[in-house]
Amino acid sequence: xxxxxxxxxxxxxxxxxxxxxxxxxxxxxxxxxLLKEFAAREFQHVIYLNLDKDRERFxxxxxxSISPTDILPKLEALTGTKITPTDTIIIFDEIQEIPRAxxxxxxxxxxxxxxxxxxxxxxxxxxxxxxxxxxxxxxESLELSPLSFxxxxxxxxxxxxxRVIDDKTTLKLFNDKLTLLFREYLIVxxxxxxxxxxxxxxxxxxxxxxxxxxxxxxxADISKHxxxxxxxxxxxxWNSLPAQFAKRNEKFMFNVIKPGARxxxxxxxVQWLVDCNIVRKVERxxxxxxxxxxxxxxxxxxxxxxxxxxxxxHLAGANTSMILNxxxxxxxxxxFFVEQYxxxxxxxxxxxxxxxxxxxxxxxxxxxxxxxxxxxxxxxxTNVKAKxxxxxxxxxxxxxxxxxxxxxxxxxxxxxxxxIYLAGMAEPYIDQYLQP
Numbered sequence: 001x002x003x004x005x006x007x008x009x010x011x012x013x014x015x016x017x018x019x020x021x022x023x024x025x026x027x028x029x030x031x032x033x034l035l036k037e038f039a040a041r042e043f044q045h046v047i048y049l050n051l052d053k054d055r056e057r058f059x060x061x062x063x064x065s066i067s068p069t070d071i072l073p074k075l076e077a078l079t080g081t082k083i084t085p086t087d088t089i090i091i092f093d094e095i096q097e098i099p100r101a102x103x104x105x106x107x108x109x110x111x112x113x114x115x116x117x118x119x120x121x122x123x124x125x126x127x128x129x130x131x132x133x134x135x136x137x138x139x140e141s142l143e144l145s146p147l148s149f150x151x152x153x154x155x156x157x158x159x160x161x162x163r164v165i166d167d168k169t170t171l172k173l174f175n176d177k178l179t180l181l182f183r184e185y186l187i188v189x190x191x192x193x194x195x196x197x198x199x200x201x202x203x204x205x206x207x208x209x210x211x212x213x214x215x216x217x218x219x220a221d222i223s224k225h226x227x228x229x230x231x232x233x234x235x236x237x238w239n240s241l242p243a244q245f246a247k248r249n250e251k252f253m254f255n256v257i258k259p260g261a262r263x264x265x266x267x268x269x270v271q272w273l274v275d276c277n278i279v280r281k282v283e284r285x286x287x288x289x290x291x292x293x294x295x296x297x298x299x300x301x302x303x304x305x306x307x308x309x310x311x312x313x314h315l316a317g318a319n320t321s322m323i324l325n326x327x328x329x330x331x332x333x334x335x336f337f338v339e340q341y342x343x344x345x346x347x348x349x350x351x352x353x354x355x356x357x358x359x360x361x362x363x364x365x366x367x368x369x370x371x372x373x374x375x376x377x378x379x380x381x382t383n384v385k386a387k388x389x390x391x392x393x394x395x396x397x398x399x400x401x402x403x404x405x406x407x408x409x410x411x412x413x414x415x416x417x418x419x420i421y422l423a424g425m426a427e428p429y430i431d432q433y434l435q436p
Contacts, residue, residue, distance in 0.1 A: 001192055002154045003030065005144055009038045012140060013116065020105040020117040020135075022095075025144035026277035026307050027221065028214055030192040031120040034144060035091050043116070044087035047079050051101055052094035062100035068112035071104060085114040095119040106135035123225060123276050143277075145348050146190030146308040148424050149341075153181065155195050166428045168409055175408060175419060182421040186323045186337055189310015190344070204320045211314040218278055226272065233269035236261075241279075241304065242316040245336035250356045251284060251301040263300065270304070280305045280347055285355045285366055288375065289396040293353050293368055303354060305343045312340055338420055339364055339378045342404055345424030346376075361391040370434050372399055378420070379405040389415075400433050402426075 012021055023031050032050075039046040049058050061074045075090065076083055083090070095102050101119075108117045119139075153161055161178055164170040171178075187207065188198045194210045197203070222234050240257045252270075254261040273279045284301040285293060306312035313323065323337070342365065343352060350369065356362040365376040375398055377389040386403060393401055393414070404420040409429065411417070416433055418426050 001030065001033070001147075001196065002151065003034050003144070004148070004151060005034065005142060006038060008142055009034070010042065012142075013042055017113065018116070019109045019113070019138060019140045020119065022105070022139040022141045023118065023120045023144055024141060024277070025122070026146075027122045027217065028191060028193065029144050029146050029277075029307075031122070031144050032093055033192065035093070035118055035120055039089045039091060039118070043089040045081055045084070045089075047075055047081055047083065047088065047090045048093065049075075049091065050093045051097045055097050058101075059098050062098055062104060066100050066104040066107055068104075068108050068115065072112075072115075083115070085112075085116070089116040089118060092117070092119040094122060096121045096123060103135065106138040109135070109138040123221065143348070145277075146310075146344070147192060147195055148190060148345055148348075149182065149185050149421060150425050152185050152188070152190060152195060156181070156184075156199055162425075165422065165425055168429075171419070172408055178419070178421050179406060182341075183323055186309055186341060187313060187320050189308045189313070191308055191310060194310060207310070208314060211311055215311060215315060218276075221276070222272075230269055230272065233266050234272055237266060237269055237273065237304075238315075241306065241312070244304070245316075250360075250362055252304055273304070278307055280307065280343060280352075282343065282352050282354055282365070285353045287396075288355050288363075288366060288373060288392055288398070291368060291371065291373065293351065293366065293373070297353055305340050307344075309337065309340050309344055313337065335378065338404070341420065342376070342378050342423040349424065355392060357391060357395075359391070361388040363388050363392045369400075369430060372434055374398060374400055374402060374430075374434075376402045376404065379403060399435065400430070402430070 009021070012018055023035060025031050036048065039048070051058055061071060061078070064070070072083055081088070092101050105117065105119065108115060147155060150162065153159055158181060161174055161181070164174050187204065188194055189211070191211070191214055193214070194207055197206050197210055219235070219238070222231050226234065236257045243256050244252060254263050254266055257266065274281050282303045282305060283297040283299055286296045286298060290296050306315065318337070346352060346367070350367040353366045354362065354364060355366050355375065363375045364378045367374055367376065373396070375389060375392045377386045379386060389401060389403065392398070399414065401415050403415060403417045404423055405417060406420060407417055409418055411433060416429065418429060
């Protein structure tokens, strides 16, 4: 299964100097698969340690000194493999399960930078024991997300459509087919196991079954890594997510969780879900014309988006017929499914915010591209009236505004309309109209 992040792993390997690599992301997004595939292709020797599954076996390696001069001989003896800097990679999978293994990355960086050390981590910051230090500045961190729509096209044998993305003329010819594949992606999502099942069986019932198992595994993590009170509050937030988007609120509403709920009671639970990469937090902007955007955001006013559109669809109980039907797809949940899609495709490339005014105008997303503020509106189907985007443009006069919809690609006086499936792949068109 081809992942775009592979190119960044290759760049890490070929760099003149490299720190230990830490690959993060939610559980079951394919971190282990990607690291193993990369190691098998690019290195002659691979030492792989699963610190979750085989914790008792590997923990003694790190019990005493965690200097590379002590760890490397132990690894050689344990695996029967001679470790050489140029052609061997060592993988510590689920490194958070042995905190001293995580701490050892600092010493590999400082004392043995010539060795290739890669680690994966889920629930980092949640599963770590109190007092464990994170090797800040001593690792190169990459985050793996569920498959994007681009990766979905590659996985499903539709890579030919990627060759027409950059050509306005041919894009129009394949618009209907790409829109249909986009709908499939809304149902299946980007979790690798689910995508693999879809490729092999083309069975929506099997898709639902696997998505349910993944959600149950996430719920099990909540109980495993939190106290009873926090776990209860996380479950309440989890169960409220579909209701949050059935209404058109300008921010996450705590009273939707339960009557009388207060932010201070649930802020730890919200942060837990964010730290585990299960939800994405998008904060509101106070203004739309000042950089950096982070300096003008309101941490107390935010929206939450799920890590994967397919998982959210299942959590919300939206059946496949709803996604395949124009009217239902864009009517139910106030068009949230398409907002979730755009956020999921763009969040790994840009820092995303949203904007709202006292006059109830709201722009779905605002981001920075080439040091320029760009508002982004996501519209329901082919209905592209956007009063809120007009308000933003009147107030702040942005150089470029983007509208995602099911209408064809079109540019008119600073407003670029893009077919919604292009979210995450629209740079060639956006760059034409942005002048840094």
